[in-house]
Amino acid sequence: MSIPSSRPLDPVSRVTRLPQPLRADQPLCLGEMAEPLRVVAGFVDLFAVAMRDGRHVGRRRAVARLSAGDCFWPVPRALDDRGDGLGLIAVGGLGAQVEALGDAPALADIDHWLRAILPPAPPPAKTASILAPGRHDLAAGDVAAIQPGQGCLWLVREEGLLALPDGAGVREVPVPLVAGRWVSADGTARIALGTSRELADTGLLAPALAAAHAALPRQIAQALDARAADETAQARQRGELSRQGMEAAFGTLVDLIQPGSRLAAPERVLPGWEAGALVRRIAQSLGLELPPPAHAGKDGHPPDLAQALAAARLRQRGVLLRLGWWRQTGLPMVARLAEGDRPVALLPQGNGYVLWDALAGTSQPVDAALAEKLNPQAQAIYAALPSRPVGLGDMIRLGLHGTGRERLAITLLALGVALIGLLTPVASGLIVDKIVPTAAGDQLFLLVLALVVAAISSAALDYSKTHAVLRLQSGIDLKMHAAVIDRLLRLPAGFFKRYTVGDLADRAMGIATIREMLAGAALSSLLGGVMSLVSLGMLFFYSVKLALVALLLVALSLSVTVGLSLLQLRHERQEARTRGIAEGLVLQFITGVAKLKVAAAVDRAIMFWMRRYGAQRRFDIAGQRLARMQTVFQAAFGPLSTVALMAGVVLIAKGVMAEQAVQALAGVEGGGGATAMQAGGFIAFFTAFGQFQGAMTQLVGTLTRLLGVFPIWERSRPLLESPLDDVADGEDAGRLGGGVEFSGVSFSYAPELPPVLDNLSFSIRPGEFVAIVGPSGGGKSTILRLLLGLDRPQAGELFFDGRPMSRLTPDSVRRQIGTVLQNGRLMGGSILDNIVGASAARLEDAWAAARQVDLADDIKAMPMGMHTVLTEGGGTLSGGQRQRLMIARALVRQPRLLLLDEATSALDNRTQAAVMRSLEKLDVTRVMIAHRLSTIERVDRILVIERGRLVEQGRFADLIAQDGVFAALARRQML
CATH class of the missing domain: 3.90.70.10 (Cysteine proteinases)
Incomplete structure (x- = not known):
């Protein structure tokens, strides 16, 4: 498909410099322009179009958009001998007008044009060094780029071999470098970077600009081909993902009919x-x-x-x-x-x-x-755990998932131990009824041998059961503990403001206590239940009537125990609440003991704590009193239940004897009436009852202890039921470019408090170095909290690369933000551990981060290099080295946004200057909060925040000259 032919400007307009409309249906070919043009109204889109036989064919591919005030230059077409190749055209938008620029364009227009038209290069394989104007030496393999806020610099090769991202070599003619483009050294090389003004003074600007325009079609063609190939690959991948999603959806339905088929597919x-x-x-x-x-x-x-x-x-x-x-x-x-x-x-x-x-x-x-x-x-x-509010059942399901084999093994082993345990009452009955009356010594020996074998078998089964129990408990502990810690890490920052540190720690440890109680209680209940059921069956085998008496006795014991436990539960609830308050006070007093001594408030603190601790102990003692009553009752219940069973045996025996007497008087012989329990059966019954009572006592005690879960659970519920710091249907942020925008953002820490930020609006370009200053309490730190997603705007929106933060998952944004705080500390360990931390970064990544902050040479000079061990706080390093090390720690993940909160406040002027020079070279968006205005003289832009509003912005010298809020802050620091 061909497009309308391009046209040159009206010759009259070039002479008279009058604006001329540029219509969308009459594109302007940049290869046919005679001089540069300026957009005076509307906008102009630049497109790359394939050419065949000297004519434009095919679809237009967007290159850049120029707004009013922007300029564009003639760009020659790249054609072969047959007239095939690539050309650039300009297409006007609604109301677009252009005019001839003249013979002496402003240097700023040239820089802006090159930044707009030069295509960004793919990221280099090696981290680029950010260079300032001047001469620089490059080693083999080094990659050089310029600071994003620098605009456009011209690279002059003085020695060595250099290559551009498209593979072309750098010759004698200067080459423009803008943000997003870089140059690599094939060997040792020396380069010089200069501005357009410096190049114009030497007379090299015109030929260098012409050479840049000549190479531009090839660079644009390569960038567009790479983009097209990437889009094709992405389309194919999206189609494959869609197919997989459809297969997974059908697999869900198939799994309803054939469980497990989805995993096997x-x-x-x-x-x-x-x-x-x-x-x-x-x-x-x-x-x-x-x-x-x-x-x-x-x-x-x-x-x-x-x-x-x-x-x-x-x-x-x-x-x-x-x-x-x-x-x-x-x-x-x-x-x-x-x-x-x-x-x-x-x-x-x-x-x-x-x-x-x-x-x-x-x-x-x-x-x-x-x-x-x-x-x-x-x-x-x-x-x-699921992102929704979760309950105790969710935790149990998570812990028990995948433990079916262990649970089945424990159940079978417990059943085996219980069945073997039945041999004891059976053997007791046989000895009394059969062996002793007949003096069968050989049978007694065989019976004793069988009991010994049964005891050894029971011990082996019990050992296997204990091993399976430990495996089950360790698996449950591992999964549930990790899930709880993960839950805590995903809670919003505002949640932690509701509780003291000690109270929150007690609530978090309460979940671990519940986990331990449930794990032990579940196993105890399982073992006690199996044993009690088997023993109960034995009781009914020997005597139904006595078995019913035993059941009544156990029901009485259960009722009394549950009643006392419910009374105890009321006191345990109060004790858990007051314990959290008291433990929270203890932690606060320990961390603030120095302040308590300075304020002479130690006695008042102890008095305040004793009141809370006294209330806790009062509830604890009341609960323990009821627990002792349960212990006394259980101790007395055993003998009393034996007496009750003896009385039952006597009554049953009397009934049998009376029935036999009646039968004798009636002359009935061998009727089907009841018979008295023999001595062996009586002993076997009491032995089985002892086992049944012991198992039921264990089961009741376990259920009683389970009641203690409820007060602990009530305190821990907020940790599991509070909304998480997640966007349920949020999008992954992908790779951020570093652009940030606040649009009408308002925020207040409480509804009754005045807003900290009031309709705040500003934007930060990718790669820009921005400082935020202003009086204390103006909202500077709140801006950082919003950027990190620790708080959310109550009005307005925060954008990253034009996408609203409210639609992005906070974790996907935070992973690409590096943070350096004023009170940050180094941990004990090697320098490598301090830089890499818990990330997946490797040794070479740590060296790259150290080079970015000019710390690599200092580390190489240390005894063990990157493996040099530091003390807690890094006391063996200078202040500047510690600060640069923390900046390297923030950079090792290659963030697209670096936040610095008074990162140089504790440094002397010389060290501060070294750290700031390192920051100026970084190829990331930097947002710095500063009170010492001497640290921000060289930043790209300063935002002055007062009472939550943006009152001034600009460069350091411009703001000083305005004699406004910033100038007043500067004068106070100069006094």
Whole structure:
């Protein structure tokens, strides 16, 4: 398809410099322009169009949009001998007008034009060094770029070989560098970077601009081809993900008819999308449901393992696969094959693991030979509680998921122990009724031998049962504890303001206490229930009437115990509440003991604590009094129940004797009447009753202890029922560009308080270095909290790269934000540990972050380099080194936004200058809160916030000259 022919400007307009309309149906070919033009009204879109035989054909591909005031230059067409190639055209929007620029365009217009027209290059394989104007030496493989706020700089090669992103070499003619473009050194090289003014003074600007225009069609063509290939790949991947989603949807229906068929069904996975497939399979093994498209990144590119896990809200932890790991089960893991470094899933199954290969779609049990093919480092995956408010049942289901084998084994083993235990009453009856009257010594020996074998078998079964119980408890503890910690980490920041630290710690530990009580109670109930049922069957076998008496006695014991427990529960509720208050005070007093001494308030603090602690102990003692009453009752109930059964035996015996007497008087012989219980049966019955009573006492005691769960649960419920800091249907932020915008944002920490931010609006360009200053209490720190998603605007909206924060998942944004706080501290450990932390970054990433802040040379000079051990707080380092190390820690994840809250406030002027020079070189968006105005003289822009409003903005010198709020702040610091 061809487009309307382009046209040159009216010759009259070039002479008279009059504005001329540029219509959309009459595009202007940049290759036919005689001079640069300026857009004076509307907007103009620049498109790249393929050419054939010198004519424009094919569809238009967008290159840039120019607004009023922008300029554009003639760009020659790139044509071969047949007239085929690429050309640029300008298409006017509604009301667009252009005019000839003249013979002496402003240098700022040239810089703006090059920033608009030069296509961004793909990210380099190596982290780029941000260079300022001047001469620089590059080593082989170094990548150089300019600061985003610098505009446009011209690169002059003085020595060595240099290459541009498109592979073209840099020759004698200067080359423009703008944000998003870079140059790499093929060997040792020396370069010089200068501004357009400096290049114009040497007379090289005109030929350098002409050379840049000549290379522009080729650079644009390569960028457009790369973009088209990327869009094609993304379309194919989206189609494949849609197909997988449809298969998963049908699999859900098939699974209703054939349970387990979905897990067994093979899944086709595209290369590069293994991480999402592995997470889906692991989530299914954990009993979770994840739709496949949920793992696609916002930009359409395959997610890595960390992104896929974050989208699934699963946690990971690095583990080492030690010798024999495959012979025991545990959590699902993601490992990598040593050959090809391809990720695979390790799923627990039975007493071992199964390896699932996403690309091959195969599963195979892991043995020693297969384990040798895996890298020793792996990632263990932890399940999480649902994002909705959860209850006790959700926690129990999470802990018991995947423990069916252990629970079945414990039940069967407990049943075996209980059945073996029946031999004791049976043997007792046989000895009294059969063996002793007949003096059968050989039978007694065999019976004793059988009891010894039964005891050994019972001990073996009990040992196996204990081992299975420990495995079950450890598995439950591992999953539930990790899920609770994950839940705490996902709670919004505002939740933690409602409670003191000690009270919150007590509530969190309460969940662990519930977990321990439930784990022990469930097993005790299971074992006691099995034993009591078996013993109860034995009681009915020997005597139905006595068995009913035993049931009545146990019901009486249960009623009294439950009644006392309910009375005790009331006191335990009060004790749990007052304990949280008292423990919260203790933690506050410990952390503030210095302030208490300075204020001479130690005695008042102790008095205040004693009142709370006294109330706690009062409720505790009342509860213990009822618990002692239960203990006394249970101790007395045993003998009393024996007396009651003896009385029952006597009554039953009298009844039998009376019946026999009546039968004798009536002359009835051998009637079917009742018979008296023999001595052996009596002893066997009482032995079985002892077992039954012991099992029921254990069961009742367990149920009684379970009542103590309720007050603890009532205190811990807010942690599990509060809304999470998640957007249920939020989008993954993808790779952020660094652009930030506040649009009419208002925020207040409480409805009755005045707003901290009041209709605040400003924007920050990607790569810009912005400082936020203003009087104390003006809302500067609140801005950082909103950027981190710790609080949400009550009015207005916060945008990242034009997308509202309210529609993005906070975690996907926070992962790309580095934060350096005023009171940040270094932890004890190596420099590498301090930089990398818990991230998946490697040693080379730590060195790259250190180079970004000019700390690499200092680390190399240390005894063990990156492995040099630091004390807590980094006391062996200078203040500047500590601050740069914390900045490197924030940069190691390659964030797109760096937040600094008074990061240099404690440094001297010389160290502060070194840290600021490091910050100025960073190729990320930087937002810095500063009270010392000397730290922000060289930032790109300053925002002055007063009473939650933006009152001034601009560069340092301009704001000083305005004699406004900023100038007043500066004068106060100069006094």
